[in-house]
Structures are given as structure tokens and as C-alpha cells.
Amino acid sequence: xxxxxxxxxxxxxxxxxxxxxxxxxxxxxxxxxxxxxxxxxxxxxxxxxxxxxxxxxxxxxxxxxxxxxxxxxxxxxxxxxxxxxxxxxxxxxxxxxxxxxxxxxxxxxxxxxxxxxxxxxxxxxxxxxxxxxxxxxxx
Amino acid sequence: xxxxxxxxxxxxxxxxxxxxxxxxxxxxxxxxxxxxxxxxxxxxxxxxxxxxxxxxxxxxxxxxxxxxxxxxxxxxxxxxxxxxxxxxxxxxxxxxxxxxxxxxxxxxxxxxxxxxxxxxxxxxxxxxxxxxxxxxxxx
DNA sequence: GTTAGTGCAAACCATTTGCAGAACG
DNA sequence: CGTTCTGCAAATGGTTTGCACTAAC
Numbered sequence: 665x666x667x668x669x670x671x672x673x674x675x676x677x678x679x680x681x682x683x684x685x686x687x688x689x690x691x692x693x694x695x696x697x698x699x700x701x702x703x704x705x706x707x708x709x710x711x712x713x714x715x716x717x718x719x720x721x722x723x724x725x726x727x728x729x730x731x732x733x734x735x736x737x738x739x740x741x742x743x744x745x746x747x748x749x750x751x752x753x754x755x756x757x758x759x760x761x762x763x764x765x766x767x768x769x770x771x772x773x774x775x776x777x778x779x780x781x782x783x784x785x786x787x788x789x790x791x792x793x794x795x796x797x798x799x800x801x802x803x
Numbered sequence: 804x805x806x807x808x809x810x811x812x813x814x815x816x817x818x819x820x821x822x823x824x825x826x827x828x829x830x831x832x833x834x835x836x837x838x839x840x841x842x843x844x845x846x847x848x849x850x851x852x853x854x855x856x857x858x859x860x861x862x863x864x865x866x867x868x869x870x871x872x873x874x875x876x877x878x879x880x881x882x883x884x885x886x887x888x889x890x891x892x893x894x895x896x897x898x899x900x901x902x903x904x905x906x907x908x909x910x911x912x913x914x915x916x917x918x919x920x921x922x923x924x925x926x927x928x929x930x931x932x933x934x935x936x937x938x939x940x941x942x
Numbered sequence: 943g944t945t946a947g948t949g950c951a952a953a954c955c956a957t958t959t960g961c962a963g964a965a966c967g
Numbered sequence: 968c969g970t971t972c973t974g975c976a977a978a979t980g981g982t983t984t985g986c987a988c989t990a991a992c
Contacts, residue, residue, distance in 0.1 A: 738877055738932065756918060756922060756924055756926070758924065759927065765922050765924065767918055767921070767922065771914055771917050771918075772914065775910055775911065775914060776933075778910050779895060779906055779910075779933065780935075782906070783895060783904050783906065784937070784938040785895055785897065785904065785935040785936065785937050785938065786935050786936045786941055787895070787933055787934070787935035788898065788933075788934045788935050788936075790934055792931060792932070792933060793877065793931070793932075794918065794926055794927075794931060795926070795927045795929055796919075796924040796925050796926035796927050797924065797925045797927075798923070798924055799923040799924065802925055
């Protein structure tokens with residue numbers, strides 16, 4: 665934990681207490697640079713804070729996502745992954761090799777407005793996952 | 804099973820054998836008019852064909868999806884659901900009450916082309932799920 | 943008759959729950 | 968000190984696997 669990022673203010677701003685478990689989890693997600701499953705978060709965060717347990721990871725991820733510090737993305741194969749709620753982007757996953765690319769949110773804005781006026785729903789600008797074949801797998 | 808739809812040709816066309824289990828599963832998905840989880844498929848199809856078992860349902864759904872007779876949709880909360888691959892549409896789910904609306908695929912075409920040229924990926928026109936608040940939950 | 947498909951039983955693994963104790967503010 | 972948070976232990980439930988048997992072709 666040579667990293668000096670301080671998550672305490674963001675936690676307190678949401679009325680959440682600051683605990684080493686939460687710091688470890690946020691730290692791991694920050695340095696992963698992407699989305700991680702609860703199990704992955706558990707395995708990595710445990711190295712920083714060995715007494716961490718799985719139920720705590722699940723509860724923490726859920727709490728942080730509810731308070732918008734994290735994004736919960738529903739990725740293929742029926743698993744949920746989490747990532748820091750910093751950049752607004754979506755994922756494009758190759759259904760053959762699993763490679764993932766991030767795409768910007770901006771092109772979706774128009775679409776969102778169309779859907780909102782046609783359905784009456786108010787759309788989350790949250791995570792959407794698209795599937796396809798990456799360049800390497802298009803042989 | 805007063806329904807007379809015959810799924811045999813579609814199965815044979817994909818090199819799959821025609822079995823009562825597969826007919827029951829396809830029949831259930833057809834009459835559900837929407838997407839069902841493997842467990843839901845199991846419970847309903849079992850009423851038509853009581854000796855059906857869960858492993859068979861899982862294997863069948865997977866096989867049929869691979870042969871494009873079904874669509875596997877990755878819906879919220881990390882579960883996979885299946886539906887007949889007939890209409891080309893997507894889902895919009897209320898993250899509060901769970902209500903679901905179908906939206907057309909057409910508005911996504913432009914977006915898909917943008918993503919394809921910017922990433923080199925070839926997109927599946929398969930299922931995408933959006934999240935939001937339905938009109939009733941926007942109080 | 944051959945191969946694909948199924949049933950059974952069991953294992954597997956991610957996720958959830960209740961409750962008592964610890965830690966934050 | 969009060970309340971939130973965590974750890975522990977166990978249960979839960981959906982999903983997967985191996986193998987022998989059945990049924991489709």
C-alpha cells in the first residue's frame with residue numbers, strides 16, 4: 665500500500681465509516697484499472713489486509729455501489745463485476761477470447777434520449793455491455 | 804401442449820436430434836413470450852415433460868443458444884436468461900421494481916457501426932440490457 | 943448399430959444469512 | 968457510548984461434472 669490515495673473523504677461524504685477493509689477494496693479496484701469480480705477483489709485485497717473475509721467483500725461492494733462510489737457492471741456469463749465510478753464508459757467483450765475494450769459513453773446519449781421518450785423510462789447512464797468478435801478472432 | 808408448432812425442422816437444420824425434452828423447452832420459451840431463467844424453464848417445462856431434469860435444461864439451453872435457436876441475454880443481478888431468437892430487440896429494466904420493456908434494435912445500428920469502425924470489433928446484434936427507472940418508480 | 947442426448951447423484955462454488963464481537967465516530 | 972461494520976460459521980441455491988443408460992437416426 666505505497667499508494668497515498670485517500671478514500672476517506674468520499675466515504676464520509678456518503679455517510680459511510682472509514683475502515684481498513686473498505687480502503688483495501690477501493691485501493692485494489694483503483695489499481696486494477698478495470699472491472700473485477702467479487703472473488704477477484706477478495707483475493708487481491710486480502711493481500712493488503714489478510715483478515716478480510718468474503719462476506720465483507722460482498723457487503724462492501726454492494727454498499728459502495730449503492731452509494732455510487734462503484735459501478736456494478738453486468739458482464740457476460742452471468743457474473744457481476746465492479747469498478748471505480750470514475751470514467752463514464754462501457755464495455756465491448758469478445759465472446760470468443762474474452763478480450764475487452766472500453767468505449768465512450770457519448771455516442772449513447774442520443775440513443776438514451778430516444779428510449780426515454782419512447783418508453784417513459786429514465787435511463788441510468790450506467791454500464792452497458794456489448795458482445796462481438798475482436799479483430800483477432802474474426803479469422 | 805395444445806400447441807402445434809413444430810420445432811423439429813429447426814433442430815434438424817442445425818444437426819440436432821429431435822427429443823421431447825427439447826420440444827418442451829422450446830415450447831415453454833415460445834409461450835412465455837419473454838426471457839426465462841434456466842430454473843424457470845425447468846419448472847415450467849417439467850409440467851409438460853415430468854421426467855425432465857435440471858442438468859438437461861442447462862445443457863439444452865446452452866446447445867440451443869450456441870446453434871442460434873435461442874438468445875442468451877445477460878440481465879441484471881448477474882443471471883442469464885434465454886429467449887427464442889425470433890425478434891431482434893433489447894431490454895430496458897427498471898432497477899427498482901424490475902419491470903421490463905422491450906426496445907427495438909434499429910436505433911442501435913448506427914451506434915454499432917461507430918463502434919465497429921473505432922474498435923475493429925465485429926458486433927453481435929445480440930442482446931443488450933439497459934437499466935433505468937420506470938415511470939412508476941420515478942416518484 | 944452408432945452416436946447424441948438424457949437421467950441420476952454428487953460435487954462445486956459463488957453468494958447470502960444470523961449473530962456475536964470489534965471498531966469507528 | 969451508540970451504531971455501524973466485520974468475522975465466523977453455516978446454509979443456500981444455482982450450475983456443473985462423470986458415468987451409465989436410453990433413444991434418435
